[in-house]
Amino acid sequence: MHAWPASEVPALPGEGRDLQIHDTATGGLVALDPGPVARIYVCGITPYDATHMGHAATYNAFDLVQRVWLDTKRQVHYVQNVTDVDDPLLERAERDGVDWVGLAEQETALFREDMTALRMLPPRHYIGAVEAIPGIVPLVERLRDAGAAYELEGDVYFSVESDPNFGKVSNLDAAAMRLLSAERGGDPDRPGKKNPLDPMLWMAAREGEPSWDGGSLGQGRPGWHIECVAIALDHLGMGFDVQGGGSDLAFPHHEMGASHAQVLTGEFPMAKAYVHAGMVALDGEKMSKSKGNLVFVSKLRRDGVDPAAIRLALLAHHYRADWEWTDTVLADAVARLENWRAAVSRPDGPSAEALVEEIREALAHDLDAPAALAAVDRWAALQREAGGTDEGAPGVVSRTVDALLGVAL
Structure with a gap:
């Protein structure tokens, strides 16, 4: 699967700063000191309806991470997945009477267009779940053969108790985990599971649903968490610098993925920092496809809104904050x-x-983008009120805003 074209990132004078970023696992700032190549994995979309402002806010946050690293003259190895087979996608395709493959391709193409318009730097590897299946099956078989997974009516589940470090990403108690598991794609109430929190690694083929040859696992398709693990380990290895996504992925997705990888490799942790972006609301409720309260990037673009203004609207809020999209937010941008x-x-x-x-x-x-915006505001105010005599200054400001904030002036 191909990503989208990269916009040029201007080189700036002087030296960039090493990044300190909030790590969900430790609950505080961690100083990241990658080697010459910084490694980051960001969970991608399930392409049945893209791209709303919640998506855009998340990918904007990790675009900033890339830009900070590039400013330190590092290379960035960025990997992102596309969950191009999953229950929500299949349900939407059935509801609309369309082919699920075509729906996934259509929405992924629209996502690429939105990311290009917003000047989001593309991943080096952009991998679909379907194309990753040949690498997923052996991992599930290894977990099963090691006693870290078990079969239940043809499905294969991961045993969370096989990982002594389970729970160290989200730091939630069992009751909170069980509640979130039920809300976010798990099945804690299914009879026969060893632990209600155990996540599915391989779903046996269901009638009328797509399936693939799973070798000794039988026909079926992969679970959500193992998909990202297979892609991340294949392209980044263990101990990469940042695992990123929205705050709703801390549990179960990133928690379970970390446990899968840690049991598979015997290493800890999977990532040096687990970084999560806040949620975007509309009319007092978090934007979500299930509620239908979405503001789409593509719709704003069709209405003539400059993508640079959309990006400034995102940058006006700290990436970890929950905030609400309003007409005023856009007008200010x-x-x-x-x-x-x-x-x-x-x-x-x-x-x-x-x-x-x-x-x-x-x-x-x-990633204090609001403080960065305020600094540019002050320079612009000085320019408006008093001007200056530095002939190169406007060009430096324009290149800096482009390189570090992704906004083309």
Whole structure:
């Protein structure tokens, strides 16, 4: 599966800052010091309805991570999946009377278009669950043969008790885990499971649903968590720098995935930092496909909204914060974009050296994009009120905003 084209990232003078970022597992900031190649895995979409502002906010956060690392002259090995076979996709296809494969391809193509418009840097590897199945089957077989998985009516489940470090990503108690498991794709009440929290690794073929040859596992399809584990281990290995996604993925998805990988490899942890973006709401409720309260990037673009303004609307909120999309949020972003473009359109202006370092410092401290935006606002205000004599300053500001914030002025 191919990703989307990359926009050019301007090189900036001086040196970038190493990233400190909030780690869900430890509950505090961790200083990341990757080698020459920083490694990041971000969970992708299930392509039955893309791309709403919750998606965009999540991928914007991890785009900033990439940009901070690139500014330190590192390479970035970024991997993202597409869950192109799963119950919600099949249910939507059946509801609409369309082929599930065609639906997945259509929505994935739209996602690519949205990411390109928003200037999100693409992953090096963009992998669909279906194409990953040949690598998933051997992992499930290894877990089963090691006694870390068991069969139940043809399905194969992972035993969470096989991982002594289970629970160290989300740090939730058993009651909270069971509740979230039921809400987020698990089946804690299924009779016969060794532990209600045990997640499915391989689902035996169901009538009328797609299935693949699972070797000794029989016909079926993979569970959600093992999909990402297979892709991450194949392309990044253990101990990669950042596992990313929305905050609703901390449990069960990232918790279960970490346990799968840790049992498979005997190593801990799977990732050095588990980083989670906040949720975006509309009319007081979290945007979700089940509720239908979605604001789509593609719809805003069709309505003539500049993608740079959409990106500024995302950047105005700290990535870990839960926030609400409103008409005012968008109007403020449109006004900010106009103000910034007017400021950099002049041939000279106030010196931008301090601004570059202020933006770097803000982003290096847990991706504080609102502080970075405020710094540019102050420079633009000086430009508007007093101007300046530095002929190169507007160009430096424009390149910095592009390189570090992904906004083309």
